[in-house]
Amino acid sequence: MSELKQEHNLSVAVCPQCKQESRFRHLHDTAHGIEGTHMAGSERFECAFCGFTVTPAMASEFPGLRFTLDGSTPDTEKAG
Secondary structure (H helix, E strand, O other): OOOOEEEEEEEEEEOOOOOOEEEEEEEEEOHHHOOOOOOOOOOEEEEOOOOOEEOHHHHHHOOOOOOOOOOOOHHHHHHO
16 A cells, blocks of 8 residues: 655745745655545655645635645635
8 A cells, every 4th residue: 555645736935944935746645655645644845845735724814824634724614
């Protein structure tokens, strides 16, 4: 059971760890390594400079990062 990182797009935000304006990679794990699938709860953004990880629980602190796969972007939470 291997997991693959899938990269969908890059977003720019200030990283709280390295204090740089950085590109954040939008990543998620695949289900059992099967291309085109998504492992629920694995969606995250990762700083390209230092590897700091932003999870959906931290989404309100990073309004420019859109968590679209697990449906936890703040915009969708407000709509409900």
